[in-house]
Amino acid sequence: MNASVLATPELMRCVHAATLAPSLHNSQPWRFALTGEAIEVYADRDRQLDVLDPDGRELMVSVGAAVFTLRLALRRAGRMPELAVLPDPDRPDLVAVIRPGQPAEPSAAVLELADAIERRHTNRQPFLPKVVPADVLEELRAAAGHEGAALTVAGAASRTIIAGLGREAERRLRARDGYRAEMGKWTRPAARRRDGVPTAAYGPWDALERLPMRDFGIVHPQRQRRAEKFESHPTIAVLTTGGDDPADWIRAGQALQRVLLTATTRHLATTPISQPVEIPGIREVLTDRRAGRFAQMVIRLGYGQPAPATPRRPVGEVVQQAAS
Numbered sequence: 001m002n003a004s005v006l007a008t009p010e011l012m013r014c015v016h017a018a019t020l021a022p023s024l025h026n027s028q029p030w031r032f033a034l035t036g037e038a039i040e041v042y043a044d045r046d047r048q049l050d051v052l053d054p055d056g057r058e059l060m061v062s063v064g065a066a067v068f069t070l071r072l073a074l075r076r077a078g079r080m081p082e083l084a085v086l087p088d089p090d091r092p093d094l095v096a097v098i099r100p101g102q103p104a105e106p107s108a109a110v111l112e113l114a115d116a117i118e119r120r121h122t123n124r125q126p127f128l129p130k131v132v133p134a135d136v137l138e139e140l141r142a143a144a145g146h147e148g149a150a151l152t153v154a155g156a157a158s159r160t161i162i163a164g165l166g167r168e169a170e171r172r173l174r175a176r177d178g179y180r181a182e183m184g185k186w187t188r189p190a191a192r193r194r195d196g197v198p199t200a201a202y203g204p205w206d207a208l209e210r211l212p213m214r215d216f217g218i219v220h221p222q223r224q225r226r227a228e229k230f231e232s233h234p235t236i237a238v239l240t241t242g243g244d245d246p247a248d249w250i251r252a253g254q255a256l257q258r259v260l261l262t263a264t265t266r267h268l269a270t271t272p273i274s275q276p277v278e279i280p281g282i283r284e285v286l287t288d289r290r291a292g293r294f295a296q297m298v299i300r301l302g303y304g305q306p307a308p309a310t311p312r313r314p315v316g317e318v319v320q321q322a323a324s
């Protein structure tokens with residue numbers, strides 16, 4: 001047996017971990033193939049949100065988050081993953097090929113980060129009025145930097161501007177043809193549904209409508225949804241990359257997940273907020289072309305009550321195994 005190959009059950013555990021990654025509307029737009037010596041990760045275009053994400057940028061960010069999680073799960077399993085991103089120009093949906101690589105004992109830092117995979121959930125609750133310490137923000141910036149992206153924590157003025165941009169984006173998105181239908185598709189409650197955003201994860205409504213929380217309840221409203229007061233001084237950060245092509249989107253997804261998991265290890269709650277980067281004109285305001293920094297995601301950070309886990313499709317549904 002090839003030294004770099006892990007037993008199939010171990011590989012399946014790693015893929016299962018990868019499926020716990022965040023994705024736009026919990027669309028889980030990924031497929032995996034076990035080839036015998038590698039895991040191939042594919043974008044599943046049938047799960048692209050055509051209205052919200054016509055270019056498939058957020059689809060690639062979501063798959064990138066799964067790629068990072070897979071790398072981390074392989075490190076936890078005692079391997080040094082070897083990653084090739086977009087290895088075949090003729091197969092643009094082949095996002096990455098990951099070989100388990102040489103055996104390597106996982107460090108305490110790897111184990112701590114991997115331990116957060118199962119505990120990380122998007123949190124749409126109000127956060128406590130508690131400041132995120134500077135050294136923790138520095139760790140988050142470093143996490144983005146490790147993956148070739150940058151995280152900029154907004155100061156008081158830019159925070160207000162970003163929140164305003166988010167609200168304006170939400171307003172324009174709602175006016176977009178097909179927005180409601182698409183939202184309805186990904187929020188339709190069904191007993192055994194394993195994707196989409198369940199009503200339990202919507203969170204309350206921001207009573208002062210200051211924060212650009214995505215309203216998942218516009219088509220299938222949650223019963224007894226309350227309006228609550230959200231934090232008045234939110235911690236908001238913008239994730240950027242040095243380019244804006246599919247490789248950068250995958251990089252952004254890997255960085256996003258590394259930031260979210262690092263935040264989880266520091267007991268921080270997180271909300272990815274993407275409305276401001278879904279309207280090109282508004283995304284442009286957050287992008288600094290002269291400095292070559294392209295906005296990929298806005299992230300809200302803070303301390304809050306635990307958020308519920310959302311469902312995932314079973315691993316068997318997303319993995320294809322090579323015939324032996």
Ligand SMILES: Cc1cc2nc3c(=O)[nH]c(=O)nc-3n(C[C@H](O)[C@H](O)[C@H](O)COP(=O)(O)O)c2cc1C
Pocket residue numbers: 020021022023024025026027058059061062065120121122123124196197213214271272273274275308309310
């Ligand atoms: C590319 C991307 C965009 C997202 N945009 C938003 C958003 O605008 N608002 C929000 O509340 N959650 C957003 N999320 C979080 C997803 O809704 C969430 O990951 C998904 O529902 C699965 O839930 P979980 O993160 O708790 O596992 C986004 C996630 C990704 C990866």
